[in-house]
Amino acid sequence: MIDNSSPRSRDREAERQLILRARDGEPAALRALIDGHKDRLYAFIWRMVRHHHDAEEICQETFLKAFASLDSFSDQYRFSTWLFTIGYRVCLNSLRRKKALTGDVEFATLPIESNETPTATLESEDANRLKRSVWSAVERLSTPQRASVVLFYRHECSCHEIAEVLELPVATVKSHLHRGRARLRLLLEDAGISGEQLVRNFAG
Amino acid sequence: MHCDHARQLFDAYLDGELSAGLATELGAHRLNCEQCRHELALMEVAGHIIASDPDASAISDDFTERLLACVSPASTPWKRRVGFVLYVGVPLAAAAVVALAFLGGFDPKAQRVAGQKDIATTMMVPENGDDTPANRIGAPGTDESRRGKGAQTQRRQRIEENWEAMRQSGDSLQKNVELTILQLLELLNGAREDGTDSGGNSLSPVKPPTNPDPAKGDDLEDL
Ligand SMILES: [Zn+2]
Numbered sequence: 001m002i003d004n005s006s007p008r009s010r011d012r013e014a015e016r017q018l019i020l021r022a023r024d025g026e027p028a029a030l031r032a033l034i035d036g037h038k039d040r041l042y043a044f045i046w047r048m049v050r051h052h053h054d055a056e057e058i059c060q061e062t063f064l065k066a067f068a069s070l071d072s073f074s075d076q077y078r079f080s081t082w083l084f085t086i087g088y089r090v091c092l093n094s095l096r097r098k099k100a101l102t103g104d105v106e107f108a109t110l111p112i113e114s115n116e117t118p119t120a121t122l123e124s125e126d127a128n129r130l131k132r133s134v135w136s137a138v139e140r141l142s143t144p145q146r147a148s149v150v151l152f153y154r155h156e157c158s159c160h161e162i163a164e165v166l167e168l169p170v171a172t173v174k175s176h177l178h179r180g181r182a183r184l185r186l187l188l189e190d191a192g193i194s195g196e197q198l199v200r201n202f203a204g
Numbered sequence: 205m206h207c208d209h210a211r212q213l214f215d216a217y218l219d220g221e222l223s224a225g226l227a228t229e230l231g232a233h234r235l236n237c238e239q240c241r242h243e244l245a246l247m248e249v250a251g252h253i254i255a256s257d258p259d260a261s262a263i264s265d266d267f268t269e270r271l272l273a274c275v276s277p278a279s280t281p282w283k284r285r286v287g288f289v290l291y292v293g294v295p296l297a298a299a300a301v302v303a304l305a306f307l308g309g310f311d312p313k314a315q316r317v318a319g320q321k322d323i324a325t326t327m328m329v330p331e332n333g334d335d336t337p338a339n340r341i342g343a344p345g346t347d348e349s350r351r352g353k354g355a356q357t358q359r360r361q362r363i364e365e366n367w368e369a370m371r372q373s374g375d376s377l378q379k380n381v382e383l384t385i386l387q388l389l390e391l392l393n394g395a396r397e398d399g400t401d402s403g404g405n406s407l408s409p410v411k412p413p414t415n416p417d418p419a420k421g422d423d424l425e426d427l
Binding site: 027030031034035038039042043046052055056059060063064067130131134135137138149150152153154156159174177178181184185188189193194195196198199 | 218219242245253274275
């Protein structure tokens with residue numbers, strides 16, 4: 001998932017070698033693993049917690065946990081999938097701790113940012129408003145819905161890969177993804193954004 | 205195809221899992237049905253934005269350096285360090301607590317209720333009437349007893365300080381565990397030499413190396 005550059009088998013072999021070296025504590029290998037995955041991991045975690053400092057702390061904890069248990073890494077997984085699985089678990093714990101402290105953690109309690117109607121021509125101001133509305137709606141999804149939607153669209157994960165990351169059955173992941181979509185549609189319509197306007201504006 | 209049927213296929217279509225035949229049928233329905241066209245357009249645009257809108261936040265430039273500083277402090281491979289702390293340090297720390305209880309009347313219940321600053325006191329000063337081996341070093345009231353008690357107390361205090369430092373500092377975790385263990389072994393030897401057991405070094409499998417910290421070195425001399 002997530003990373004699809006050169007031929008798959010060569011990729012996998014290079015990754016396997018890198019992990020073997022990292023297991024021996026070779027600093028260059030550890031650095032390569034961090035540099036190769038930190039941006040995507042952060043992008044995912046930041047979408048989950050929407051807080052720069054928290055997201056970096058979660059990423060750091062994720063890497064430390066991953067490095068401490070490299071021995072248990074099975075190369076039937078992609079390293080990135082395995083890392084995201086750890087990251088999501090750390091993320092859930094962090095959200096739970098916050099919830100215990102503050103009483104609310106779901107972004108559903110936040111007011112949606114934009115409920116203005118896009119105008120006839122989609123100039124950048126309207127496009128920006130549309131984007132803001134979409135992200136506001138994403139933030140109001142439940143945690144597993146948000147994770148499923150972000151992993152599916154943004155990280156191009158299959159439902160099987162999302163199931164590995166979320167440690168849930170594939171059927172449950174599909175349910176989260178589909179309910180997430182339905183909720184997004186309702187939230188966008190509540191924000192005054194309709195498919196009719198989009199078709200008119202985009203298709204002219 | 206009716207709208208009801210078409211809508212049932214939306215998710216499979218958006219998941220990219222619709223068969224070619226059904227996808228064609230849905231496409232044909234979409235051309236003719238304004239309602240379905242609009243609904244699918246909304247979801248496709250939302251999906252496109254989620255997929256491609258640039259992130260508003262990026263990881264810090266120094267993230268890798270900060271992380272590497274955590275995993276591999278100078279010259280110590282991270283794995284050895286983490287492994288040492290997890291598999292050696294924790295059981296040995298537990299053993300240290302047991303040994304301290306054995307030597308000096310350390311009361312875990314007292315530690316739990318005492319404030320942080322009281323812990324050392326609790327550990328250093330055996331309760332009156334506490335019949336532990338540490339209390340039986342030398343005869344009560346003799347010079348030897350007082351000297352022995354003073355040295356034991358200092359050693360226990362130093363172990364406690366090291367243990368505290370180890371708990372609070374990630375950087376010198378391994379060093380402190382090692383130091384604590386060495387001192388604990390020395391303390392056990394000292395207790396045996398001062399006390400009833402003349403077997404002396406038999407407890408210690410390793411010869412304690414010269415203490416690298418001169419400030420802490422002198423105390424070890426009298427063991
Ligand atoms: Zn229709």
